[in-house]
Amino acid sequence: xxxxxxxxxxxxxxxxxxxxxxxxxxxxxxxxxxxxxxxxxxxxxxxxxxxxxxxxxxxxxxxxxxxxxxxxxxxxxxxxxxxxxxxxxxxxxxxxxxxxxxxxxxxxxxxxxxxxxxxxxxxxxxxxxxxxxxxx
Numbered sequence: 001x002x003x004x005x006x007x008x009x010x011x012x013x014x015x016x017x018x019x020x021x022x023x024x025x026x027x028x029x030x031x032x033x034x035x036x037x038x039x040x041x042x043x044x045x046x047x048x049x050x051x052x053x054x055x056x057x058x059x060x061x062x063x064x065x066x067x068x069x070x071x072x073x074x075x076x077x078x079x080x081x082x083x084x085x086x087x088x089x090x091x092x093x094x095x096x097x098x099x100x101x102x103x104x105x106x107x108x109x110x111x112x113x114x115x116x117x118x119x120x121x122x123x124x125x126x127x128x129x130x131x132x133x134x135x136x
Contacts, residue, residue, distance in 0.1 A: 008079050010128040018084045018127025023047045028071035030056045032064050044106040045069070052086060052120040055106040060092040060116040069120055074130060081130045088123035092116055
């Protein structure tokens with residue numbers, strides 16, 4: 001009888017399943033490069049009409065043309081969960097009414113100059129499920 005503990009493995013999911021997992025979540029992290037440093041900011045999001053709307057505490061002028069957005073749900077005790085990463089061009093919402101709508105529906109951490117609403121146009125989507133599996 002083996003007493004070897006089960007290992008954890010990552011199983012890639014389809015793009016459709018990755019987007020389904022993303023839609024079921026509301027909190028993630030915006031990742032981008034600024035002055036040769038990688039910046040990671042907490043964010044809230046909603047999937048809307050094939051685009052990801054993100055509210056994050058960052059100055060709108062600091063948002064580069066292309067960003068990465070990461071969402072995950074990792075259960076520490078059972079060692080399972082999932083992770084999804086989206087990458088693509090981003091633009092700051094400039095329509096006043098649309099921006100106001102998302103400020104009402106996506107709670108933020110800050111208000112004022114460090115409170116941006118972005119629209120990310122996904123070009124790549126990758127996702128993995130974290131699962132228990134036998135080594136070997």
